[in-house]
Amino acid sequence: MYLRKTCRVFSIIILSLTVLLTTGLANQQHEDGSFYLEGMGGELLLGQGAKNAWGDFWSAPTVTAINLGYLAANGYPAFVPDTNGNGRVDRPDLIHVADLLGNNEYMKTVTTTGTTDPDLLYGLAKYVDLKYPGEFEIKVYEQGFSGEYAEERGGLLPDKLFSLPIRLYPDPLFADYRKELRGGEMVWLGLSQKRSQLNHFLAGRSFDPKENTPGRFMVDLVEPRAGQQVRPARARVIETIMRERGEIRYGGRFIPVDIMLALSPIEKDAGPCLPDLVCTVDCETQEERVCVEEGTGDCERVCVEEGTGDCERVCVEEECRGWCTEDGERYCCEGYECIEWETVCEEGECLEWETVCEEGGECLEWETRQTHVCRVVTKNQGCSTAGWSTGTLTLKSKGQESLNPFLNTEIRPGEEQVFLLNPKLFRYETAICSVDINDDVEESDEENNESTQ
Numbered sequence: 001m002y003l004r005k006t007c008r009v010f011s012i013i014i015l016s017l018t019v020l021l022t023t024g025l026a027n028q029q030h031e032d033g034s035f036y037l038e039g040m041g042g043e044l045l046l047g048q049g050a051k052n053a054w055g056d057f058w059s060a061p062t063v064t065a066i067n068l069g070y071l072a073a074n075g076y077p078a079f080v081p082d083t084n085g086n087g088r089v090d091r092p093d094l095i096h097v098a099d100l101l102g103n104n105e106y107m108k109t110v111t112t113t114g115t116t117d118p119d120l121l122y123g124l125a126k127y128v129d130l131k132y133p134g135e136f137e138i139k140v141y142e143q144g145f146s147g148e149y150a151e152e153r154g155g156l157l158p159d160k161l162f163s164l165p166i167r168l169y170p171d172p173l174f175a176d177y178r179k180e181l182r183g184g185e186m187v188w189l190g191l192s193q194k195r196s197q198l199n200h201f202l203a204g205r206s207f208d209p210k211e212n213t214p215g216r217f218m219v220d221l222v223e224p225r226a227g228q229q230v231r232p233a234r235a236r237v238i239e240t241i242m243r244e245r246g247e248i249r250y251g252g253r254f255i256p257v258d259i260m261l262a263l264s265p266i267e268k269d270a271g272p273c274l275p276d277l278v279c280t281v282d283c284e285t286q287e288e289r290v291c292v293e294e295g296t297g298d299c300e301r302v303c304v305e306e307g308t309g310d311c312e313r314v315c316v317e318e319e320c321r322g323w324c325t326e327d328g329e330r331y332c333c334e335g336y337e338c339i340e341w342e343t344v345c346e347e348g349e350c351l352e353w354e355t356v357c358e359e360g361g362e363c364l365e366w367e368t369r370q371t372h373v374c375r376v377v378t379k380n381q382g383c384s385t386a387g388w389s390t391g392t393l394t395l396k397s398k399g400q401e402s403l404n405p406f407l408n409t410e411i412r413p414g415e416e417q418v419f420l421l422n423p424k425l426f427r428y429e430t431a432i433c434s435v436d437i438n439d440d441v442e443e444s445d446e447e448n449n450e451s452t453q
Contacts, residue, residue: 035182036206036220037070041237043090044069048224049232050095055111058102059201060120060188062224065098066203066235067186067263068127078131091233101127114198117145117190117259118152122161128263129162137165139180141172141260146412159385165266165273167383169414172260173246174217178207180262188261189221191250199258200225205237215244274444276382277389277411281433281453283374291363303350316342372423376433378408379416382444386411391435393421395428402428408435 046069048054048062065080072080073089080093102109106123109115115123121140128136138161142148145168149157159166169176172189180187187204206220219242226232240249247254315338324333376393380386389411393404404423411417431453437443 033209034206035178035209037181037204039073040066040070040203040205040222043088044073044094045222045235045237046091046094046098046224047226047232047234048098049226050091051099053111054098054102054109057111057114057196057198057200058098058109059224060115060199061098061102061107061109061123062235063188063201063203063222064101064107064120064124064127065094066222066224067188068097069094071186071263076132079128113196114193114200116152116198117142118149118157120188120190120201121149121166121261122153124261124263125161125164125166129164133163135266137167137264137266139167139169139185139262139264141169141176141262142258143171145259165383167414168412171246172257174207174242174244177204177219177242177246177260178209178217180204180260180264181207183264185262185264188259189248189257190259190261191248191255192258202238207242212241216241217244219248221248273383274442275380275384275386275411275413275437276444276448277378277380277386277408277435277437278448278451279376279378279391279433279435280451281374281376281393281431283372283395283428283431283453286371286373287368288371289366289368291365292367293365294363301353303353311343313341314344316340372428374404374421374423374431376406376419376421377416378411378419378435380411380413383413385413386437386443387439387441389435389437391419391433393423394430394432394434395423396430396432397428 044066046062046066048056048058050062051058054062068076068079069089072078080089080097082088083093083096084090101107101123102115106126107115108119108123121138125138128138146157157166157168177187177189181204189202189204190199191202193200202224203222204219205222208218210217212218219240221238221240222235223238224235226234227236242248243254246257248257249255317338317340318336319339320332320334320336322332322334323330325331372395374393374395376391378389378391386408387410389408391406391408393406395402395404402423404421406419406421408417432450434450436449443449
C-alpha cells in the first residue's frame with residue numbers, strides 16, 4: 001500500500017514523530033499528512049481465533065484487547081496485566097484480556113452471534129473505569145444509538161457509564177475517523193456481517209488524507225479474522241478504502257460503518273464538561289396555488305384503527321411424508337406434515353372511523369397564496385447533554401417584529417433538532433433565531449446563542 005511505504009520512507013528521513021501531550025502515545029504523522037498508530041503490529045495483532053472456545057464471533061473483545069494493548073504499551077500499563085512476567089505486552093497477555101472482556105460481567109459475547117453494540121460500550125466502560133477511573137471518555141458515532149441502548153440494556157443511556165462521560169454523535173464520516181485517529185484516540189469500527197445480525201469490529205490504524213480517487217481515501221485497519229491464513233491467533237492489517245460518507249470497502253464491496261467508537265483520554269485542563277447550544281435559521285417566501293372551492297368526489301366511511309381480533313396459526317400447505325401403492329392405487333401412507341404456516345387473525349372491532357373522499361373532485365376556484373417557511377436548527381456542540389431549551393424566531397421589518405417561540409427537548413452532544421415554522425406574513429428584512437437552556441443552566445459559551453440571517 002502506498003500509505004505504508006510512504007510512512008516508512010518519511011520515518012527514516014524526517015523522523016517527524018508527533019507526541020500527543022495528553023496521552024504520551026507515539027503516533028506518526030508525516031509531511032504529506034498521512035498518519036498511522038506507530039507500533040500497532042507484531043504481538044499486538046491478536047486474532048479472534050486465538051482460543052477455540054471463542055468461536056467465530058469474538059471480534060469485539062479481541063479488537064478491544066488490541067486497542068487497550070496499544071494504550072498499555074504507550075503509557076497506560078494497567079490495561080493489560082503482564083501475565084507471563086516478561087516485561088512487555090504480548091499475545092498471551094492480550095488473550096487474557098480478550099477472554100475476560102467477552103464474559104457476562106463485561107461484553108456478554110455469544111460465540112454463535114457476537115456482541116451487541118450496547119454491550120460492547122458497557123463492557124468497555126466498565127473495564128476502563130476499573131483500570132483508570134475518571135481519565136477517559138467514550139464517543140459513540142451512530143444515529144439513534146440511545147434508543148438501541150435502551151432496548152438492549154433495558155434503561156436509558158446515561159451521560160456517564162461508571163466514571164466515563166459518553167458523547168453521542170451522528171453516523172461516522174471519514175472526517176470523523178480522521179479526527180479521532182489523529183487525536184490519539186483508539187477507534188472501533190462496526191460493520192454488518194454474514195451469519196449474524198450483530199456487527200463485526202475492526203480497529204482503526206491509519207489514513208491518508210489525500211483522495212485516492214474523488215471522495216475516497218486509503219486507510220489501514222486491523223482485522224481480527226484470520227482469513228485464508230493458517231494462523232488464527234494472529235490478526236491482519238488490511239489496506240482498503242473509506243469513502244467520504246463513511247463506507248468501507250470490505251469483502252469486495254462498500255459497507256456503511258454502522259457504528260464507530262473512540263476511547264479518548266480526558267484533558268485535565270479542559271474545565272467542566274458543559275452543553276453549548278447554537279442555532280441557525282433559513283427563511284424563504286413560498287408561493288403556492290391552492291384550491292379554495294372544489295366539487296366533492298365520492299366519500300366513504302373507513303376504519304382507521306381496529307381492535308385486534310383473535311389470531312391462530314394455520315397450515316396453508318402440506319406435504320406427504322411417504323407414498324404407498326395398494327391395488328394399483330397410490331395413497332399417502334405415512335401421513336402429512338405442514339411445510340408452510342400462516343398466522344390468520346379475525347377482524348377486530350373498529351375503534352376509530354374516518355370519512356375519506358376520492359380525489360378528482362373538480363376545483364371550482366383557485367387562489368395563489370404566499371407563506372413564510374423558516375427552518376430553525378438547534379445543535380448541541382458542547383460535551384454534555386442540554387436539557388429542555390426555549391427558542392425564539394424573530395422576524396424584523398421597519399420597526400415591526402414577529403415573535404415565534406419554539407421548544408427543544410433534551411439534545412445530546414452532536415445532536416440537533418429542527419423546526420419548520422410558518423410565521424405570519426409580512427415583508428421581513430432580518431431573521432434572528434435565539435436559543436437558551438431553561439433554568440439558566442450554564443453553557444460553555446453563552447455568547448453564541450443567537451444567529452441572524
